[in-house]
Amino acid sequence: MTTDPAGGNQPGQPPMQSRPIVAKSRSEALRSQAGTPPPARSRRSRSQFVIFMNFVMSCIVFATLAAGAAVYYGKVQFEGQGPSTTTQTVLIRPNTGTAEIASTLERQGLISDARIFRLGLRAYGSDANLRAGEYEVKAGASMYEIMELLKSGRSVLHALTIPEGFTVHQAFARIAAMEELEGEMPSELPPEGSIAADTIRFTRGMNRQDLIDRLSADQQRMIEEIWARRDDDLPIDTIEEFVTLASIVEKETGRADERPHVASVFINRLNQGMRLQSDPTFLYGIFGGEGKPADRPIYRSDIESDTPYNTYRIAGLPPAPIAIPGRASLEAVANPSQTDDLYFVADGTGGHAFAQTLDEHNRNVARWRQIERERREAGAAPTDEDAVLADEIVEDE
DSSP states (O other): OOOOTSSSSSSSSSSOOOOOOOOHHHHHSOOOOOOOOOOOOOOTTHHHHHHHHHHHHHHHHHHHHHHHHHHHHHHHHHHHOOOOOSOOOEETTTEEEEEEHHHHHHHSSOOOOOHHHHHHHHHTOOOTTTOOOEEOTTOOOOOOHHHHHHHHHHOOOOEEETTTTTOOHHHHHHHHTTTBSSSSSSHHHOOTTOOOSSSSEOOTTBBBHHHHHHHHHHHHHHHHHTTTTTOOSSSSSSSHHHHHHHHHHHHOSGGGGGHHHHHHHHHHHHHOOOOOOOOHHHHHHHHHGGGGTOOOOOOHHHHHHHOOOOOTTTOOOOOSSSSSSOHHHHHHHHOOOOOOOOOEEOSSSSEEEESSHHHHHHHHHHHHHHHHHHHHTTOOOHHHHHHHHHOOOOOOO
16 A cells, blocks of 8 residues: 555545556666657648648738739839930820820830839729820929829910911911821812911811811801991991901001001092002902912002902902901901091001092102102112002092
């Protein structure tokens, strides 16, 4: 029977059996003993599904980190300084897709990577908001700045000026010569004076026919507006006659402040049944809308030319306008100055000397001839009007 260390059994415990003590040799005592075996692996830990899910989770973490790095890199590239070193223009035509836009920008060296530009557009929700036009891209502009520029529609504008006094033929020649415009010119010219004399701004690629339609609509609207508030006692019956007289006033003087006075002279002549005797009309009758060649002199016989436009020979107005009248000339004819003047001639200052009587007019002409003689002696070249007046004085019968 075993006893507790104190020499007795512990109350309530079964008696412990005593084990015999077996003596071991020195070699046996030094021999290693087997350790405690590891716990058995659960069947769940050995499942292939768990192994697969661990792999998937690792891939997701890696992909998330890679995507974050890619997004950061793309953002830096999209918002960082661009590769261009000079300011350039880029043309985005209507209905051009974002892929083509990005490729165009990359080809011109404005962006470094077309794919990043497309992804950036998508990230900002702007891939459907880019507008056609010609844009000026500053040197070093980032992809983000280029995106905002293309969204804004602030494209480069070109200017086409049709001066007052041009003929439709001359205006069409200028429109045809504008390289920034596209499309064919109309096969036929519209009526003389039917397009606006104006400066029109447009984006590269605008169709020529569209521009002409716009100029025609602007001119028609302006003519009708001014015609509607004309003086009631004008000796003009139709809007066509109104434009014709305004075109003569346009060609007679380049000073806007003088046009109402010039218009009053022609109105007074029409009221009295006098011939208008306007030099620009017989020139138009001879040379038409192309105008007189610069090296062709004006002969005395030109004044006697037999054309429907020669107001030295015909009574009243010519059959159609001789130029494009501007607003000032149209306003001058619709509301002319109230004068009794019947004559005017250049005064040497860029304006005209007006007269009520033929005698007074002849004195003004003599003064003008003296000015012309002094100019010729000084070697100054005469103008078209100067050449006519220096060649011959035409007096009323």
